[in-house]
Structures are given as structure tokens and as C-alpha cells.
Amino acid sequence: MAYQVPRMDELQSRAWLALVWTAELLPAALDAQLQADSDMTHFEFMVLSTLQQAKGAALRSTDLAAAVNSTMPRLSRVIGKLAERGLVERRGTEGDARVKIVHLTTAGRRELVRAVPRHIARVKELVIDRLTSDELEGVTAALEPLVERLDPQQRVGFGERAASG
Template identity: 75%
Template sequence: MSYQVPRMNELESRAWLSLVWTAELLPAALDAQLQAESGMTHFEFIVLSTLRQADDGALQTKDLAAAVNSTMPRLSRVVGKLATRGLVERIGGQDDARVINVHLTGAGRRALVRAVPGHIALVKRLVIDRLDAQQLEVLAGALEPLVGRLDPHNRVGFAAVQHMAE
């Protein structure tokens, strides 16, 4: 017998609990793979990937924080660690010393390039290869409106980076 969330029918419960447990379990699996193979966390990978997509590989910290859905203190700690490892640089703003730009270094770009194949292989093994093309279409069609509802101003992800460039 499956668990049913109170005040939801069986289908609603299945869908909701599947989404919740995917959201809980997938990041831990991605993090473990990236740590083991590339020495970086999934969040560090997201930061580096976001910078890679930005014009000139750089973003202001406030824009980077929004794009990766992070608080400023968390982002500051992670950027500090990445800077210590030579993967990013923090550069003061030309007109305002309070503005800090985070720039992806050549070493950061190379670390990201080395990390991508293993990361993509795991994503394919855990998610993509488990679903056929129709199921992937349904998944994308179901989740895209949720992302749009949760982020109506396109603050996160690569859409945010593209939006900032306009």
C-alpha cells in the first residue's frame, strides 16, 4: 500500500511525493559524483557553469547569486573557496568599490570542461536514459511551467544570464 498525502488523491500524492523525493535525492547523487571525480560540489559546478555562460565569463556577485539561487553569504563563501583554488577571480568594480565581479579563470574553465563528461554521464544514467522521448517531453512540459511559476522574473539559471545580458 502506498502512502497518500492527506487531502490529495492518489495520483496527486504520487506526483507530489515523486517530485519531492527527486528534489531530495538527485542533488546528493550529483554532488557525490562531482566531489569524487572533480573535487567540486554540485553548487560549485553550477557557479562555474553559470559564469561560463555569462558574457566574458564574469558576473556581479548580486547577479551571480540570483542566477544560482543563492544567498549572498553562501555565494561569498563558495566564491572564496573557488578563488583560493584559482578557479575564479574577484575583481572590484571600476566605478564602485562595493561592486564585486566574479570572473571565471582559465583554470576554472578547464576544471569545468573536465567535470562535464562525468556529470552528464551521471545525469543520463540517473534520469535521461530512464525515460523515453515521450516521457522526457512530458517531464519538460510538466516542470517548465512550475519553474516559470516559482521564478516568474527568470532570476535563476541560464535564462537569468541571458536576461542580464540584454
């Protein structure tokens, strides 16, 4: 018999463990593919993708950290590495040099465009193509309310964000 989470019935336990293990295993699989094919981590891909989707391909570092669900120290380290590779630029704002705006460079956009086809193919291989349309609808219906509950301020994702300052 499979492990059952205490204080949950069998269905609750199976659902919870499937969600937890997906959340643990999927990022590692995506990271491995991106590192092998594009020499970037999944987190770096998310940072570049978020910047590409932002108005003007730029965000304040604090807004970028929220959008990718990161701490500022982690984001700062990654932005530093991406800047060394010429994929992003950090700029101060007029009037307040402490506020940093992170801009996606032309080289960063180019690297992202190169990475997307293989990355999406891997996402489809691992997840999308394994589910029927009805199952995809079910996953969406189940997970979107959880995301709303976990992020009521709608900080993460690709909302309309402008680099202010």
C-alpha cells in the first residue's frame, strides 16, 4: 500500500502527494533541459521571460522579485550573473539611485527566443501531451483557485507591469 498522509483520506492523500511531488520534480526536469540546451537555469528563464512580458521589457527589481516569487538577495545574485553575460542591464532611476530598474537587453531577448522552442517542447512532453483536454481543464480548474489563494495580491506571473520611477 502506498503511503497515506496522516489525517487525510486516501483520495486527499493521493492528490496532495501528487501535487507536492509534481512541484518538486518538475522544476528539476525543466532546469536540466534549459541548462543542457540553453546554458540557463529555469529561474533565469523565468526572469528573462518576465522581463520580456513587462511593459518596456523592464521592471523595478522589487517588482521583478515579486513576479518571479524570489527573495531580493537571490534575485540580485541572478541579475548579476545575467548582467555579466549581457542579457540584462541594471539602471538607477532619476532622483533615487537606490531604485534599480532591470532591463532585458537585445542579447537577452535573443537568448530567450532561442531557448523557448526546446523548452516548450519539453513542457509539452512532460505535462501537456500527457493529459487530455478534459484533464487540462480539470488541472486548470483545480490549480487556478489555489494560485489565487496563495497570491491574493497577484504578485507573481505576467500581469501588466510598468517600470516606474
